[in-house]
Amino acid sequence: MTDSFPLLSLCLAWPLLGALSLAFIQDSECAKRGALLVAVVELLLTVAAAWVFDTARDDFQLLEDYPWIPGLNIHYQLGVDGISILFLPMTALLTLMALLASWNSVRHLNRFQLALMLALESVTIGVFTALDLALFFLFWELTLPPIFFLIGLWGIGAERRYAAMKYTLYMLFGGVPILFGIILLAINHAHYTGGAIPQDLAFSLPVLLNTPIPESAQGLIFLLLFLGFAVKAPLLPFHTWLPTTAIEAPAFLSALLVGLKLGVYGIIRFAIPLAPQAALEHRWLLAILGAVTLIYGALIALQQTNLRRLLAYSSISHVGLVIVGIAAFNLQGLQGAVMQLLNFGIVAGSLMLLAGMIQQRLGSTDLVHLGGLAKPMPRLTVLFFVFALSSIGVPGTNGFPAELLMILGALQAYPALAMVALFGAVLGAAYLLGFVRRAFFGPVVHDSVAKAQDLRPRELALLVLPVLLVLMIGLYPQWLLSWQETSLQSWWQRLSMAVPQVTTESKHTQRTAILGVPSDGSI
Numbered sequence: 001m002t003d004s005f006p007l008l009s010l011c012l013a014w015p016l017l018g019a020l021s022l023a024f025i026q027d028s029e030c031a032k033r034g035a036l037l038v039a040v041v042e043l044l045l046t047v048a049a050a051w052v053f054d055t056a057r058d059d060f061q062l063l064e065d066y067p068w069i070p071g072l073n074i075h076y077q078l079g080v081d082g083i084s085i086l087f088l089p090m091t092a093l094l095t096l097m098a099l100l101a102s103w104n105s106v107r108h109l110n111r112f113q114l115a116l117m118l119a120l121e122s123v124t125i126g127v128f129t130a131l132d133l134a135l136f137f138l139f140w141e142l143t144l145p146p147i148f149f150l151i152g153l154w155g156i157g158a159e160r161r162y163a164a165m166k167y168t169l170y171m172l173f174g175g176v177p178i179l180f181g182i183i184l185l186a187i188n189h190a191h192y193t194g195g196a197i198p199q200d201l202a203f204s205l206p207v208l209l210n211t212p213i214p215e216s217a218q219g220l221i222f223l224l225l226f227l228g229f230a231v232k233a234p235l236l237p238f239h240t241w242l243p244t245t246a247i248e249a250p251a252f253l254s255a256l257l258v259g260l261k262l263g264v265y266g267i268i269r270f271a272i273p274l275a276p277q278a279a280l281e282h283r284w285l286l287a288i289l290g291a292v293t294l295i296y297g298a299l300i301a302l303q304q305t306n307l308r309r310l311l312a313y314s315s316i317s318h319v320g321l322v323i324v325g326i327a328a329f330n331l332q333g334l335q336g337a338v339m340q341l342l343n344f345g346i347v348a349g350s351l352m353l354l355a356g357m358i359q360q361r362l363g364s365t366d367l368v369h370l371g372g373l374a375k376p377m378p379r380l381t382v383l384f385f386v387f388a389l390s391s392i393g394v395p396g397t398n399g400f401p402a403e404l405l406m407i408l409g410a411l412q413a414y415p416a417l418a419m420v421a422l423f424g425a426v427l428g429a430a431y432l433l434g435f436v437r438r439a440f441f442g443p444v445v446h447d448s449v450a451k452a453q454d455l456r457p458r459e460l461a462l463l464v465l466p467v468l469l470v471l472m473i474g475l476y477p478q479w480l481l482s483w484q485e486t487s488l489q490s491w492w493q494r495l496s497m498a499v500p501q502v503t504t505e506s507k508h509t510q511r512t513a514i515l516g517v518p519s520d521g522s523i
Helices: 005-024 027-051 087-101 111-129 132-140 142-155 160-193 205-209 213-234 241-248 249-257 261-276 276-281 285-301 307-326 331-362 378-391 399-413 415-440 458-463 466-475 479-496 500-504
Strands: 060-070 073-082
Touching: 005 027, 005 060, 005 111, 027 087, 073 111, 073 132, 087 111, 087 213, 087 249, 087 331, 087 378, 087 466, 111 132, 111 142, 111 261, 132 142, 132 205, 132 249, 132 261, 132 479, 142 160, 142 249, 160 205, 160 213, 160 241, 160 261, 213 261, 213 276, 241 249, 241 307, 241 331, 249 307, 249 331, 261 276, 261 307, 261 331, 261 479, 276 285, 276 479, 285 307, 285 415, 307 331, 307 399, 307 415, 331 378, 331 399, 331 458, 331 466, 331 479, 378 399, 378 415, 378 466, 399 415, 399 466, 458 466
Parallel strands: none
Antiparallel strands: 060 073
């Protein structure tokens, strides 16, 4: 059963088919061009999915639903709503940028590496589109093999195999509670309907959203899901895999890991709406973890002398701010959180790719080997500075409306935490602008820097669209908010119906007009 043409299946299968086809291409240059063609077509397909998406509807669209494992009532079920739809073109764009950025890397691309990149794109699209939780978990776990091999075989650090193993073990640890939470949700549905196990299990997200869960079970389900997604986010104390991976992994993979925050998406998509009462009861946990992660990541970033490690801790700090926005449990906080997740792909991914370009030219991103980069590489400097300004939330960039919404949402829920978020923003400006000053400006102290080549036309071209998105969203944020508003309003209403306290506690939130939010409380 489908709503229309199976566009989501095509978006999911096209990169995988492209990866398989590379096995029949012997010439490496032809393989690179073939992979590039696949990535471009995939971007067009995901843009087409966003184009036909009806922003006025609050339900799941582009639905596809076929029996997969009938004995367990598991379906091949795909669909998107306003929360997830824009992550599809973002994934495709970031993959295309990563491919172009690594085109002339020191360790030349080969067919296996290209196939792994396309396979990772395919399963990531699956994570964002799967509505059956068993199918979602399959895609979630299938992200591990490509990343393991990309780090272990094509990493740039001496400890790349250690980093690959560390990442895999962390993700396997996080997958266990997610699986248990999914199983408990399916069993609860069978008990609620009075059916038998396994025939009456349910893994469909739309079905589970309408299945009441006893309050006694909600707490366990929420904590299991939240724990699993927190590892991937990452939140303290599960964050240590990201700095290690950022240093050891190839730059394009680091860009994908900091740009696509699947763990935070899982919290918004599954953990909170499936166990709303428990989520409200544990909002203090989300708020504290978010605030601690925000400040901890910023303070550690202040001490870094390696650009890639600094960007990793900056990403951790920004994840903390997103969790604070989610924990506010109001429309503004959630709106800012989803916008910031999309910003990660544009800004954090681009910054990591630029760091990789510096690594290609100088062999290092340590501050001791940098200094005066602006003189030989003015184009790279300008682009890095634009993305840095967006990262710290300067008005006119896409980081500003997202951070403003999250801070205002936190201010209405937890005024003290809003002050913590503002302090974190100050720290963010300190560590990023401080590094820019020392690395890009001042005298050129190394001959290798003086001889460094500026951005090539191909590298400049791949960063043009992200820069335009930074300015477009920053100057007109309602363009992006309009994609999300109906689905976020539905998300909020479902939470309010399940937890009446939310409506009572946040009446003043719903009366506030921010960035085009009507005063009647709708987004």
